[in-house]
Amino acid sequence: MSTVGTLSPSGCFFDNSYVRTYCREFVKIRELVPESQAYMDLLAFEQKLDATITRKKLDIQESLKRPQKVKKRLRIYISHTFIAGKEPEKEGEEGSVPMWELRVEGRLIEDQVNGSTAASGHSTPAPAARPLPKKKFSSFFKSLVIELDKDIYGPDNHLVEWHRTPTTNETDGFQVKRPGDRPVKCTILLLLDYQPMKFKLHPRLAKVLGIAAETRPKIIEALWQYIKTHKLQDPVDHDTVNNDTFLEQVFSCKRMRFMEIPQRLHQLLQQPDPLLFLTPRSSFTPPYVEVEDPLKQHMAAFVHAQANTQDIANLDQKIYDVVDQINEWKTRRDFYVRFADHPHEFIKKWLVSQSQDLKVQFIFSNGSNQFYAIVRFADYDRSNW
Structure with missing residues (x-):
């Protein structure tokens, strides 16, 4: 004899956006429809999958509460340009003095690699989440000090300073212009802006x-x-x-x-030591900086994803309707099977059941005293003729 099983709609699933719960209606149909075992297996697998996804979402939510930083190298470029002076060609015209321009720029090495890859035509598939905005060069630093040759520019004009303020506008680089037509030694001090300090x-x-x-x-x-x-x-x-x-x-x-x-x-x-650069200098080791973990945005998108919520709800409702219809068909089948197997006993039990239902309904509507009065009158009809 086969083991009698149960059939129900989908299992319970919980996340932050919605709760879907089905009332489990147990139906003994496995012995009638052997294929229902496949549904039971899918239901058990769905419950395990829902539990795994819920647990993973909770783990991700906890990790999102903590600051997530990754270390990347920052390539710093120090370049200079010389602008030759111009003598006046005619009397009355103003000439220009020779000047030099020092530029301090930089970018993350990973960004540089990605830019080179895109330029070569070998692009990678775009991630599902929106990419993080590119950080400007100045956003990595708290202050910048450029110390020029004091013998050339004097004690009052040899320092160029930049310090971060709450209203600072970020920039992709720093530049300094000074008059001069000969090599100038300078020292560049960059203090990283650590978050947290x-x-x-x-x-x-x-x-x-x-x-x-x-x-x-x-x-x-x-x-x-x-x-x-x-x-x-x-x-x-x-x-x-x-x-x-x-x-x-x-x-x-x-x-x-x-x-x-x-x-x-x-x-x-x-306070941490600043980055020190001396010019002219051929090369130096790119420093490490901490940036937001790009996976953090993808994790947040996964936790708050609502793209398929309505589709899942519609499919769950269809499954529940089908199971409810199967329950109704099973109830009808059992009714006719009992009637076909034992008609006399079935009719007798069915009449007793109907009588009991009418009794409850009558008492609920008219009261018990009136019901028992009618029963006494009915006893006359049951007496011997």
């Missing part, structure tokens, strides 16, 4: 923790890992740290409380 560690602390520059939370986390690894937490007073030889040299104390660590660290953190 990074700090340079004191040399001793950097040697202990193994990091040269990092954000304040990461530095505190690294220090706590060092304390935990070397078991420096006091076994009795858990709020106290027993410094080893290296930490004692860094903090100049043998014991310190956890609440004192942020204040003591503040004295050991400095």
